[in-house]
Amino acid sequence: MLTGPDGESYIELRSDTFTLPTEAMRRAMAEAPVGDDVWGEDPTVARLEAMGAQRLGKEAGLFVTSGTQANLISVLAHTQPGQELICEARAHLYHYEQGGFARIGGLVARPVPSRYGAPDPDDIRAAIQPHDQHRAVTGVITLENTHNTHGGTCATADQIRAIAAVGKEQDIPLHIDGARIFNAAIALGVDAGELVREADSVAFCFSKGLAAPVGSLVVGTQEFIARARRHRKILGGGMRQAGVIAAPAIVALEQMVDRLAEDHATARRLAETLAELPGIEIDMNTVQTNIIYFDVRRDDMLTFDLVKALAQRKIKAAASLPHRMRLVTHKDVSAEDIEITCQALREILG
């Protein structure tokens, strides 16, 4: 449960971005040594960048403002204007980042569909442009892990390796939008560094399930991060005493990763309940981490009606389409909150 400014308690299932910082994070913010990070003098940011890079098995890291900025900076640093970017057809970077890669990077996207978020390597190979003066040059391959709109699905180390190998045949780098990469690592039971070993860059978020208030990290080679740093500056992302926001991100890495398993368990419990209710369609294969997507196929109700009925019971959910909606679990939703939500769903839909 969370408590709003009006003192009312509610269950928040709209996104894991709603997680509030922990007490340890608040303390870390107050105590963080800071300096001017644009001058490279903030020790807390430097510590976070080194920690994050090491955790993902990469040489260097760059602390940025958001997942959107992390993805944009990464594709800018991998490409030249006029090139093509390969992405999965439902990728966040393609649908929900205002097409920044096109507007700011001068890139054109070549989306590749997939069943569960990780395209078949042969389909990626087929999407790479042949060397021909009519064609744009393929500049980067991107992959989302976990894949948000496929339902928080995981790409395995083998799948990533196979896609990276296709890129390597033609020297095309692989960028992973790993906004929720630790959810994938925990769900797959692998080390996050192992999981992304073959990727040239990874972007991940501190302010989703890891519960820090703000920030993302881009990791890759030293040389890539030097280029990324220039792109961050031109996008207005050069921050000064950013140690105050890097400090809770350090706490997130140290204390909040392993507990993601709890969010996966609560999501499964919620999905199992939904699966039993009339007019609800849910592909349980997609319920792998903390995101649940399902369809509402009923004559008496659209998703918007379900959202309203839940809101009356102090449960916050969101729907963007009339028949499809998402629920997301996180550290501020307890097992007890999930039981309350399951009961509410049974009352509304049963």
Ligand code: TLP
């Ligand atoms: N996702 C948000 C919304 O934008 C939909 C959410 O609530 O899930 N990559 C992926 C896979 C994401 O899910 C998101 C945010 C981002 C990138 C962008 O991160 P931010 O919001 O920090 O710019």
